[in-house]
Amino acid sequence: MLWIPEAVWQGLLENFDRAPEGVERVAFLDGVPVPPGLGGVVTTLTVPAAALSPGNYRIGAAEMSAAGKHLRQHRLQRLAQVHTHGGTCTTHSPTDDAMAYSQHLGALSVVLPEHAQEDPDPWDGTVHVRGAAGWTELSRDEAISLIRIVPVQIDQSQYPKEAARWKQSRTGIPARLEALWSRMTKASH
DSSP: OEEEEHHHHHHHHHHHHHSOTTSOOEEEEEEEEOSSSSOEEEEEEEOOOOEEOSSOEEOOHHHHHHHTHHHHHHTOEEEEEEEEOSSSOOSOOHHHHHHSSOOSTTOEEEEESGGGTTOOOGGGSEEEEEETTEEEEOOHHHHHHHEEEEOSOOOOOOOOTTSOOOOBOTTSSBHHHHHHHHHHHHHTO
């Protein structure tokens, strides 16, 4: 299973919106793998420096290396790639098969339709999994059972909106305590 924080997925869609009109877009989902191999928890969206065109995208060796530089440093792994097609067809082209970020068994590739202009969920396109015989398309139901978009915050607090927030001061003491301490020490002089 692949867990994607909603903020990361929204960031991917916003990034895709900024791309020039009419070209494919591409990004990688990086994070912490969860055994046994297929999936993990996404922590990071990586957008490589890619040559984007209407029919495909190209990432050079130096650009791919730069897009993976943080992985070892933060002990992350590339969990999936996401790219777009201009129309409604989201099957892998021969170029998509050959140029995928990985050819390892279990690699995930999500292809979104219409250059993701309708803010799709991952299963609104086609999820491809790399198997021994090549790339296989998952059904929508299989994709939904494999990929979860999860909230980054669930706030069920009952705090009034106008309530003062506890904030950290430069001393590391919550600002309200710091102010109280200041008033108490001034009053004793």
